[in-house]
Amino acid sequence: MSDKKTVVLAYSGGLDTSCILVWLKEQGYDVIAFMANLGQVDEDFDAAREKAIKLGAKKVFIVDIRKEFVEEFIYPGIQANALYEDRYQLGTSFARPVIAREQVRIAKQEGAEYLSHGATGKGNDQIRFELTAYALYPKVKIIAPWRIPAFFQRFKGRPDLFEYAKANNIPLPVTPKSPWSMDANLMHISFEGGVLENPKHEGPDDLYQMTTDPRKSPNEPDVLEIEFKNGVPIRVTNVKDGTEKKVPLDLYLYCNDIGGKHGVGRIDIVENRYIGMKSRGIYETPGGTILHQAHLDIETFTMDKEVRRLKQGLALRFSEQVYNGFWYSPECVFTRECIAKSQEGVEGTVKVSVFKGHVYILGRESPLSLYNEELVSMDVQGDYDPTDVAGFIAVNALRLREYGRLRSKMAADK
Amino acid sequence: MSDKKTVVLAYSGGLDTSCILVWLKEQGYDVIAFMANLGQVDEDFDAAREKAIKLGAKKVFIVDIRKEFVEEFIYPGIQANALYEDRYQLGTSFARPVIAREQVRIAKQEGAEYLSHGATGKGNDQIRFELTAYALYPKVKIIAPWRIPAFFQRFKGRPDLFEYAKANNIPLPVTPKSPWSMDANLMHISFEGGVLENPKHEGPDDLYQMTTDPRKSPNEPDVLEIEFKNGVPIRVTNVKDGTEKKVPLDLYLYCNDIGGKHGVGRIDIVENRYIGMKSRGIYETPGGTILHQAHLDIETFTMDKEVRRLKQGLALRFSEQVYNGFWYSPECVFTRECIAKSQEGVEGTVKVSVFKGHVYILGRESPLSLYNEELVSMDVQGDYDPTDVAGFIAVNALRLREYGRLRSKMAADK
C-alpha cells in the first residue's frame, strides 16, 4: 500500500467522472474506480474499465448489484406503494443507497478512507450517497468535487472539461451530449436539466428510451397475471403466450419489457428536492408502474381497511425518507419493518391489461382476502342484519346532531 | 295539509322507488317524490314526473342541482386531490350530500317530518343520505325500507317487486335489467353487484357508458390547457380547435366529453365500505380524471413542499370523511376550510394530452410558482452556494452517525 490517501470514486465512464478521476490523482490521491451495474441500458462496462485503467485508476471494481437492487430496495418499495409526492416512483432514490453501500464495502475492503462522486451540488443524489456513506462508515471522508470551489470554479462549463480532458489524454465522448441530463438503471430513466428546465417546455419524442411512444405501441394489449406473496410479486405470467417469470430480477425485467412495449410509465412532473428547490423531471418506469398498480390492487383486496390506513401513513413517510436519502436511518429501518409486517397477508393474483400507456386492472383473487362475496352480495343476505345499520347511523349521527343543536342555539342567540 | 304524515322520498323513477312510493302510501303516508337532476345520462325526467304522479305522489319535485354539485362538492374534491383508498374519485360520495341537502330543504319547506330513500341496507349510500339529513335536520325521521323487516322480508327478490308492481299498476321496466347495479351522475357512473360481485370476473365491454373503449378511441390525442385559480379550474381550452369553457358546469361537462371520447377514467377496484365489508366496483370518471391529474400538477408546481405535506394528510382524511358520509360534520367543514386555505396560491395553467385511456402532463406555467428556473439550473449558479450542502449533509448525518456508533458499540459488547 502506498503512502498516498486512497479514494473510491463512483465512476461512470463519462466525461465528468473521468475528469474527476484525473483531478483526484492530481490532488495526490490513489483512485479506485467503482462502477455499479444496475442494469442501466447501453452501458459498455468493459470499455469503461479499460478507460479507468488508462486514466490511472489503481484498481477498478465493476459490480453487478442488480439482484440486491431489485430484492432489497425495489421490492420494499412495491410493498409500500411508494410514490414521492403522489407520482414519482423513486427509481433513482432506491438506486443510490445500494450503490453507496457497495462503494463503502469496497472502501473498507481496500482500506480507503475517502469516497468521491460526481453528483452535482444542487441535486438530491449527493445527499443520498453521502448519508448512506456516513451511516455505514461513520468515519469516512467525502470528496464532492462539484461542491469544492477549487473544482467548480475551474470547471465552469462543459468547454472547461473538454479542455482538461484534451490536456490529460482523457478520451472525449464521441456522441454529442443530449440537451438534458439522464440517470438510468433497470428501474427507470430520469431526464432533467437543459431544455427541460423550462417547466412549460414539452419533453420531446426522442427523449424516451425504455418505452415506446403510445401512439406507436401495439394495438392489442398484453394481459399479465401477477401473483403476490407477502406483498411482493412471486410470479408473472403472460396470459397470451404463457411466458412465466419468478426470479425477482427476471420478473422485474420482464415487466419492463411488457410495460416498455406498451409505452407504460411515462410521467412529467415538478418535484420538490430535499434541499428545498423545485425541479422538473421526466421519468419512464415501465415495469414499476405495472407492479405498483397490481400491488395496490391486491393490497386493498386483502388488507383490513384500518391496517391499510395506518400503513398508508407510514408509506408516505417511507417515500420521503427514501427520496431524501435516509434509507440507512433508524426511522427508515423502523418504517420498513412496520410496512413489511403489514404485508404478511398480502397474497393473491391480479390480472392486468397493459395497453397504450395505461395499466388496467381486470380482476383479482386471493386465498387470504377479507372479501366475502356472500356478505357483500346484493342478492344474498349472508350473515348480516340490515336493521343493525339504523343503529350504526343513529349513533354516528349523535355527534352531528349535537353540533347542529349548538349551531342553531348560537344562531338564535345572535 | 292533511292529517297524514308526510314523507319526502328520493325517487328515481325505477322499479324500486316506484314500489316504495306505493308502499309508503300503503303505510299511511302522504308521499312527496323528489328527484335530483345531477346530470345522470339518459334520464327522462318528464316521464319520471308523470309516473310519480300516476302512482299517487302528492307532489313531485325535480330539481336541477348540477351547478351546486360541481361548484360546492366536486370542486372542493379537486382542490383536495380527493381519492378514496388511492383510487376512487368519490363520484357517488360527493353526490349524496347535495341530494340529501335538497331533499331536506324540500321537507322543511313542505313541513314533512319524514324522509325516505331506496338505498340498500348493505351500502354506503344509506349512511351518506341519513347523516346529511340528521346533520341538517336533527329532528327528522328516516324511513329506509330496505332496512325494515316488514319490507325486505316481503320483497325478497326482483320477482316480488314485479308482482307488487303488477298488483298496484306500477309500470314495469321495458328494458331488461343489466346484470349489475349502476349509479350515474355527471361526475361518474359506478357499477357493482350482480356478476361483478365475483372480484375475479372481468367487467364486460358493454358495461361502460361514459367512456369509449380505448381500443376504439381516436388515434390522435386531444390537448387541453387547463387554467387554475385558487386550486379550481377556471378555463379549459382545446389547443386543437380553440374550444374554451369557463363556467364550472360547462367546463366540467366538456372535460367529460374529451375524457369520454378517449376512454379516460376507467377503474376496477375493491374498496372498503364504511360498514366494514369489502366491495368490488367499476367506475368511469372521465372529466374528473383529467382535472385530478392537472390539479395535482399545478399544486405541486406552486405549493411549498411542507405545506403540501400537511395538506396531503388533511386530504386523506377529507376523502375518508366524504366516503363515509360525513360531509356535514364539524370535521369535514374544518378540513375543507383548511384545504381551501392551502389553495390560495394554486394558480396557473397545465397542458395535458388525453389519449387512449391516459392523461399525459405536457407542461405547466404559473405566475405564482415557487419554481425558480435559475436556482435549479444545472448550467447557471443562481443565488446558490453549493458548498452549503456539505454542512447540510453533515448536520443531517450527525444523528445517523450517532446511531451507527451506538449499534457498533452494542455489537461489540455482545
Place this chain on the structure above:
Amino acid sequence: MSDKKTVVLAYSGGLDTSCILVWLKEQGYDVIAFMANLGQVDEDFDAAREKAIKLGAKKVFIVDIRKEFVEEFIYPGIQANALYEDRYQLGTSFARPVIAREQVRIAKQEGAEYLSHGATGKGNDQIRFELTAYALYPKVKIIAPWRIPAFFQRFKGRPDLFEYAKANNIPLPVTPKSPWSMDANLMHISFEGGVLENPKHEGPDDLYQMTTDPRKSPNEPDVLEIEFKNGVPIRVTNVKDGTEKKVPLDLYLYCNDIGGKHGVGRIDIVENRYIGMKSRGIYETPGGTILHQAHLDIETFTMDKEVRRLKQGLALRFSEQVYNGFWYSPECVFTRECIAKSQEGVEGTVKVSVFKGHVYILGRESPLSLYNEELVSMDVQGDYDPTDVAGFIAVNALRLREYGRLRSKMAADK
C-alpha cells in the same frame, strides 16, 4: 347439559348484575356467573360467589387475571405512553378486553352461546366488551339488558331494582350508594355520573380511594429508581428504604402504593365517548402516572427522534383504538407490533421523586442512549464542526427565501 340456553354473565355482586342474573333466569337461561379479579379494592370475592350461587347461578367462576392485565395490557400501554385525548390513561379501557377474553374462554369451555353484562347503554364499556367478544367468538350472541326495552323500561330507576330485588330475595346493598358511579381495578378508579354529571361541580374530597389528598400527603418525597428494558419497567427501587420490586404485578402495585401515598394521578376531565357524546370523569391512576412519566423520559432519552415521531403517531392511534374497544382488531394488533418494535432499545434507569401529587424526573442513564455528552457539550468540541451549521441553515432557508421572494413579487404586482 340442560336443554336451556346458557349465558355467561359478567357479574360484580352488586345490585344491577344480581338483578340481571335473576332476570336472565326468568327469561329461561342457565346463568354462569363470571367475576374477574383485577385487583379492584375492597372486593369480597367470597361473598360475591356465595351470593351468585344463592341467586341461582348454575356455576360461578372467579378468576384472578391481574397478572395478564398488567403484563399483556397495561405494559403495552406504558410502551405506547398511551393517553386518550392527552390525559386519560385508559385504566378502564385496558381492563375490558382482558375481562371479555376470559369471559369468552369460559363460555367456550362451558359450551355457552350467550354472553351478558350489566354495562349501561350510553357508555363505552358495552362496546369494549362486545367487540372483544365478537372478535374472539364470532358466533357469540350478546344479551345487554340495559339496551333491551323489556328490561330498561321495566327498571327505570334504582327503586325499581330495589323492588325487584326484594321480590326475588336478592340481598339489598347495606351501604348507601355513593352519588356517583365507580369502576375500579388495580390500575385506576374512575368516577362518573350522578353529581359529577354537572361538569362544573367539583369532585368532593371523599371521592378518592386510591390516593391521599395532596394537602395531607407526606411532606417528604419518595424517590424511586425505575429500570426499563424493551420499554417496560423491570425493576423499581425505593432509594430511601431499598425496597425493590421486579415481578410486573408486584412492581405495579408498589408504584400504586407510592403514588397513592403522595396523592399522585388524580385527573378531572371531560372526554369524548366513542358513541359521540361528551362525558365527565374523574380518575385516579397513581402507579400508572409514575410509570408513564418515567417511560416518557427513558424513551426520549434512548430513541432516535425521527423514530419517536413515527411512534408518537402510532401511539395516538393506539390510544383511540383501545379507548374505542378495538383491542382485538387487526389494526390494534398491527399497532402494538409496531410500537413493540420501537421499544427494543428503550432501556435504562430513570430516577423520579414522588411528592404532593406530582412526579418529578431527577435524572436518567442508559447503556443504549443516543445521548452523547461530549457531542452536546458546550465546553468540548467533540466530533463536531460548527461551521457545518451555516450550510445546514442556508439550505433550510432556501425554501423560505424563495417564498419571501414570491410574496414580495406578489405584493409588488398589486
Place this chain on the structure above:
Amino acid sequence: MSDKKTVVLAYSGGLDTSCILVWLKEQGYDVIAFMANLGQVDEDFDAAREKAIKLGAKKVFIVDIRKEFVEEFIYPGIQANALYEDRYQLGTSFARPVIAREQVRIAKQEGAEYLSHGATGKGNDQIRFELTAYALYPKVKIIAPWRIPAFFQRFKGRPDLFEYAKANNIPLPVTPKSPWSMDANLMHISFEGGVLENPKHEGPDDLYQMTTDPRKSPNEPDVLEIEFKNGVPIRVTNVKDGTEKKVPLDLYLYCNDIGGKHGVGRIDIVENRYIGMKSRGIYETPGGTILHQAHLDIETFTMDKEVRRLKQGLALRFSEQVYNGFWYSPECVFTRECIAKSQEGVEGTVKVSVFKGHVYILGRESPLSLYNEELVSMDVQGDYDPTDVAGFIAVNALRLREYGRLRSKMAADK
C-alpha cells in the same frame, strides 16, 4: 452613514456578546446593539445600554416586545397546546422569532445588511434566529462568530474571553458564572450545559428562579377561574382575593406569579435538537403550565372530537416547526391559520387549583360546549335510544368477525 458595513448585533450585556461587539468592530463593522426586553428577570437594561455605548456601539436599541411576545407568539402556542416531544413548552423557541423579527426591523430601518448573534454553534437558537432573518430579509448576511473558525479557535474557553475583555476594557462580570447556562424570558427560564450535561446529575435546588421549591411553597392552594374565548385566555380571576387580569401581558405575568409561588412548571428533560443531538434541559414555565392545562380542558370540553383529532395532528407539527425555527415558514403560517380556525368555539371558563407544583382542574363551563348533560346522564334517557348501540356495535364488529373468520380458516388450512 459611514463607508463601513453595519451589523445589528443581538446584544445581551453579558461577557460573550460584549466581546463579540468589540470583535465585530475589530473586523471593521459599525455595530448597532439591539436588546429585546422579553421580561427576562433581573435584567438591568440601563446598565446594558451604557455598557454597549462604552464598548463602541454606534447605536443601541432596547425594545420592549413583551406585548407582541405574549399576544402573537405565546397565545398561538396556547391555542395549539404546543408541547415539543410531549413536554417542553417552547419558551425559548417562541422568543427567537419575535427577537429576530425586531432585529430585522431595526436592520432595515438602519440600512444594515448584516446581523450577528452570540448563539453557540451546537444549539437550536442560531437556527431559529437565522431562519427568521432569512425569511423576513432574504438578502441579509449573518455573522455567527461561534461558527467562524477565526473566532471560535481564538476563544476556546472562558479564560480567553476574560483575557480579551481585560485587554479591551470590557467590564468583567462581577458575579461568578453559574455552573450551567441560562435563557430567560417572561415565559420561562431554561437551564442547560455545565454540570447538567450529565443527564443523571440532578438539577440542584438553587437553580430555579421563577418557581418556589414545592417543599417550601404554601400549604394552601390558589384557585383561579380562567376564561377563554377563541382559545385564548381573556380573563383570570383569583377566587380567593378577587384579583382579576384581562390584558394579555398582565394576565400572563399574573399566572407566572401564582404558578411560581406554588412551584408549578418545573421539568427536567432530554430533548432532541434540530441538528440531531440529544440535549438535557431543565425548564421552569409557571404561568404557561397553568394556561396549558386550562386550555386543554376547555378545548376538550367545547370542541368536536374529530375536529380535535385533526387539530392535535396539526399541533404536533406546529410544535416541531416552532422548535426547529420555522415560525416564518409557509407551513407554519398555514398551520397557525388552521389551528386558529379550530379555536373559534373554544370558549368558556375553567376553574383550577394551583398547589405544590401541580395544577388541578376543578370544573368548567361554557356557553358553547357540545357537552349535553341530559344526553350523557345515567339517570335521564334524553334524546337517545340505547337500542341503537346494538346496531352500532354489530356493524363495527363486522370487520372484526371477518378477520376472525379468515384467521380461523388460515389456522385450519395449516
